[in-house]
Amino acid sequence: MTQTILFNDLKSAYSELKNELDAVQQRVMDSGWYLIGEELANFEQEFAEFCGASYCVGVGNGLEALILLLRAYEVSAGDEVIVPSNTYIATWLAVSYVGATPIAVEPDPNTYNIDPALIEQAITPKTKAIMAVHLYGQAADMDAINAIAKRHNLVVIEDSAQAHGARHKDKKAGNLGHASGWSFYPTKNLGTFGDGGAITTNDANIADKVRVLRNYGSRVKYVNEVVGVNSRLDEIHAAALRVKLKYLDEWNMRRAALAQQYLEILKDAPIILPKTDPHNQHVWHLFVIRSQQRDQLQTHLTNLHIQTQIHYPIPPHKQQAYKEMNHLSFPLSETIHQELLSLPMGPHMTPEQIKRIGESVLSFY
C-alpha cells in the first residue's frame, strides 16, 4: 500500500524532541506556577536575542500579537493601515479589529510579498502604519518599505508569523521594522502544542505597553491603567518553545535542503517555482508552486496519496467578512490565489518523499 505523504508531520517533530519536551512539561506542572513566570521570562529573553531585537513579549496568539501592537501604536478608528492584498487574512483582521481600515497593496510577482513600488500611491493623510508580511518564509523588501515609512512618518509592523529565523541582508525577521508580531501556532516554523504568540521590538515603550495590555491593562495586580485584554503565553508553551527554539536553525536548514531538492527536480516542469530574493535567507515555511491547472494537479497528487494545501483559496478582499471590498480588484493577488499550490514541506520530510512528490508533479504533465 502506498504511504500517504502528510502535508504537515507534527507528530514526528514531537517524537524527535519527546524526551526534552516531556521533561520541561513535567517541570512546569511540578512547579505550581503556570502563567507569567520564569519560563515565559526566559523564553522572551531567548527569543528576543534570537531575533536580534531588544524586547520580546509573549501573548496568546499571532492575531492578538498584531492587534496589541496596533493598540500600542494607538492605531484606531479613522486610521488606515497598508496591508498586502496577498496574505493570510489575520493581517487584515488585526487592522479591522482596532477599528482601522486595511488598504491593500499588490505583491511583487517574484516574492509574492507586498511590492514597495506600489505602497506610496496607497498612502493618504489617514495612513498610520504599514504592515509587511514575510509570506511563506521569505522577508519582505524591508529597506524600501522602511524608507517609504520614514518619508511619510509611518509605523512599520512586521507580520513574521511565517518567518521564524528568516534573514534579510544582515538582520532577521523581528528586527526589520518598528515592531513585529509572531505566531507559534503548531504548524509554524517555531510552533507550540496549541496557541501562542509574541511581539518583538527595539522600542522599550512599545514592549511595555503590550506587556500591560496583554494582562488586563495591569502592571500591579488589581490596578488597571488601561482597558487591556487577557492574552498571555502560558508557561507550558513558553517551556516547549524554549526547547524548540534551540533546534530552529537546524530545522530551517533541513527545510532549505528539501526546498533545493524540489527546485532541482522541478526545474523543467511547466510551473512557476518559488523565487528567493538574493538579499534573503528563506526559511521555507511553505513551498509554493503555481500552475494554471492547479486544481487538476492537486487532484492528481491526492490520487497519488500526497497531501497538498492552498495558501490561500480566497483573497481577503473577496471574503464575506470584507463585503464592502468585494468589488475591488487586485488581479495579481487573485491570480496567485487561483494558481498557487503548497507542496508538503517540513523538517521531518525525507529526500525520498521529496523525490516521490517531485516525480508525481512531473507525471501530471
Ligand SMILES: *Cc1c(COP(=O)(O)O)cnc(C)c1O
Ligand atoms: C498564522 C498567521 C497569523 C496568525 O497567527 P495565529 O497564532 O494563528 O493567530 C498571522 N499572520 C500570518 C501571515 C500567519 O501565517
